[in-house]
Structure formats: C-alpha cells, structure tokens
Amino acid sequence: MIDFGYGITRSNRLNLDEADLSLARKMARREKSFATCIGCGTCTAGCTAGHFTAYNPRKIQLMILNGQTENLKEDLKKCMLCGRCQMLCPRGISLRSLWSKLYRALDDGRKTPAVTRDIF
Numbered sequence: 288m289i290d291f292g293y294g295i296t297r298s299n300r301l302n303l304d305e306a307d308l309s310l311a312r313k314m315a316r317r318e319k320s321f322a323t324c325i326g327c328g329t330c331t332a333g334c335t336a337g338h339f340t341a342y343n344p345r346k347i348q349l350m351i352l353n354g355q356t357e358n359l360k361e362d363l364k365k366c367m368l369c370g371r372c373q374m375l376c377p378r379g380i381s382l383r384s385l386w387s388k389l390y391r392a393l394d395d396g397r398k399t400p401a402v403t404r405d406i407f
C-alpha cells in the first residue's frame with residue numbers, strides 16, 4: 288500500500304516487536320490451555336454477556352496476545368463467569384479459569400477488594 292504520510296482513519300497496524308507481551312507470557316504460564324486456542328470464535332458466539340453487551344471473549348484473547356491491555360480490565364468486568372464459553376469451546380480450553388486468572392494478573396501488585404477477590 289502506498290504510504291502518503293497521512294491518513295483519514297486511525298491505523299490498525301500493530302508492531303509486535305514493540306508491543307509489551309508480558310501479560311501474554313504471564314497468561315501462557317498461568318493457564319496452559321490458553322496456547323491451544325484456534326481463534327474459531329465459538330466462545331464469542333455463545334457468550335452470555337455478549338448477548339447483552341458488546342463483550343467479546345475472543346477479542347479479549349487477541350488483546351492479550353497483541354499486548355493491548357488498555358481497558359482490558361473494564362471489559363473483563365462484563366464477564367459473568369457463567370462458563371458457557373468453556374462448555375462450547377472445541378479445544379476444551381479452561382476459559383473460566385482463564386478469565387479469573389486474567390483478572391488477578393491485571394490486579395497484580397494491587398490490593399484486591401475483598402468482594403472482587405471472592406468473585407474471581
């Protein structure tokens with residue numbers, strides 16, 4: 288594509304060489320089944336929260352893998368931990384465990400309120 292030096296839309300291109308992939312590495316260590324995702328989107332199609340909001344579990348996983356942690360925690364709060372995605376996942380990924388571990392990972396180094404700790 289010709290680079291005119293300007294654009295009318297924000298570029299979606301990612302530079303993975305410069306991205307902070309520490310969260311992706313952390314999650315790969317904490318939830319081994321995460322590495323077997325094939326990106327099929329079945330979790331998103333069947334997501335309970337996704338029926339009522341713009342929540343998208345597959346997008347959350349892509350954000351982790353791309354080092355896009357901005358607003359990740361806010362998005363994750365929409366998840367009800369119902370486990371429907373996990374039942375539907377063709378790779379048998381422990382998604383409920385992934386969400387709760389992700390929530391904790393995003394909270395690393397911070398004091399977690401008791402209520403949140405009980406839920407996740």
Ligand code: SF4
Pocket residue numbers: 323324325326327328329330331345375376377378379380382
């Ligand atoms: S259903 Fe499972 S394999 Fe498919 S995108 Fe979701 S987590 Fe990945």
Ligand code: SF4
Pocket residue numbers: 333334335336337344365366367368369370371372373382383386
């Ligand atoms: S556990 Fe969360 S991501 Fe999975 S189906 Fe329920 S609301 Fe959606």
